[in-house]
Amino acid sequence: MNKQRHTAIALFSGGLDSILACRVVAEQGVKVKAIKFVTPFFDYDLLTTTARYQKKIRDKYDIDVEVRDITDPYLRMLHDPPHGYGKHFNPCIDCKILMISEAKKLMADYHASFIITGEVVGQRPMSQRKDTLRVIERDSGTDSLLLRPLCTQCQKPTAVELAGIIDREKLPGISGRGRAPQRELAAKFGITDYPNAAGGCVLTDKNLALRIQGYYRETTEINKEDIRFLLAGRQFRLPHGGWLAMGRDEEENNKVARLRQSGDVILRLSDRPGPTALLRHSRHGEDIRLSAALLVRYGKKIPGAPPDVGVTVTEDQTETMVYSPALPDDQVATLAAL
Ligand code: SF4
Known part of the structure; x- marks a missing residue:
């Protein structure tokens, strides 16, 4: 043979x-x-x-x-x-x-x-x-x-x-x-450069696994895009059903922006460096307000600047500006997801 x-x-x-x-x-x-x-x-x-x-x-x-x-x-x-x-x-x-x-x-x-x-x-x-x-x-x-x-x-x-x-x-x-x-x-075989023992599966990561498990508990129709969203950046749950994913560095900011789907709202600070955030499953005014306040909380602080910071909110093709102070830390803690 x-x-x-x-x-x-x-x-x-x-x-x-x-x-x-x-x-x-x-x-x-x-x-x-x-x-x-x-x-x-x-x-x-x-x-x-x-x-x-x-x-x-x-x-x-x-x-x-x-x-x-x-x-x-x-x-x-x-x-x-x-x-x-x-x-x-x-x-x-x-x-x-x-x-x-x-x-x-x-x-x-x-x-x-x-x-x-x-x-x-x-x-x-x-x-x-x-x-x-x-x-x-x-x-x-x-x-x-x-x-x-x-x-x-x-x-x-x-x-x-x-x-x-x-x-x-x-x-x-x-x-x-x-x-x-x-x-x-x-x-x-002359192979000297190889990865260490396999890793990188988020289902073995204690916190991310809990996050995914929670999503599976509350959802029957599991959606690929929502899973990708869940794994992006810092995560928050908002009172009117909104999920917020916020980048922690430039790479995550770009990733969050790339995950945008129809119906999502994207938020960025208008006049200073800061995270990019993506709001999904809600366009409720209160969820947008809290998202903006969270964004300011994690954005660059400028000594002496007014407390209200401009946030550009993009829904579909429409951009609006909201002004918000930073969300106090005790409220941040109540919204933070795993
Ligand atoms: S669930 Fe993750 S860790 Fe387990 S075999 Fe599959 S890829 Fe590997």
């Missing part, structure tokens, strides 16, 4: 384990198509920088990667993940099941024979226990299609091994939490 004719789809987190999984399989003559799945909870910005990301991954690791958005099924799954949540609002087992299921759907497009992941048995308490790895295979319907090349010895032979496409004896037998074997393998 000609190995060059076989293709594997790889779940690619961008962490070292997924890099190595791709490389050890490619080393056996298999073409590897890496897929980087994104949602607003992790790596969503890659959707706007895909070409740059692909080049970086190709140049650094010799891996061909594609970025795919799985937000819609992910948001549905997060309502009630069958295998529950981890320490925070992270549904790691169902997240893996979902990603592998989505990868399976892509197999026909790429004429792929199997799927690989960088999972290592024993590395993570929730999603990489031996029994959990079995559950992930079973529930993603990839029983004999899924190869975990870094720890192949922990699973029964896959169809691709039985067909002689992959030789398990040539794969590394890594297990447990230690990182030394991965570092050694990386050095063997």
